[in-house]
Amino acid sequence: MNRQTLKQLVLASYTDSELDARKINKISDLLSKKELKLYIRALKNSEKQNTILLEVPSRNLIDEGSLQDLFPDKRISVSVDPELLVGMRFQDNDDIFEFSLKNTLDKITEHIKEQYD
Template structure:
């Protein structure tokens, strides 16, 4: 399927920033297996673009969730617990990763000293 057409179909599947079941069903019925696979991949990428993943060493407090929501007002936030971070958090915004945690800081320090 042509990339441009695929993007248009993916955009048409969203209403007011959310995936519309009826539109998705209508589009999916018109596609063959290979096209459907590409369409699903496109939907996943689109959703991922709108989603911010916040990895925390422990469960988030309300104060923290309010602050993060202020930083990303128009995005969907997904909170995950990642004990290996030790302290702090890691924010993944598309292909940008912000390391605000002890694990990443120690890793960076280790690489710096190793150089």
């Protein structure tokens, strides 16, 4: 199975931007074990590309509606990490953007350490 076929199979697994269990079952029945592994990996990658992972110190600090406006084509998955203190960290596919107080404090610590050295 080449990359092109794999991409087409992944695209065919969606109905209205959501994974379609019926289609996936149908496709997986037709694949060998090796091909199935590749297909699962490709589905995972596709899901990763379609999802924004958002970490915040507290759920009260965000407005999910306005965030959805920022990423209209993507699903937003929110989790809580109190260590961030203030701000947020989000992951879009394989890029991580960190706008948190924890990151700022870490950077200041690093800078002071370098000054001491």
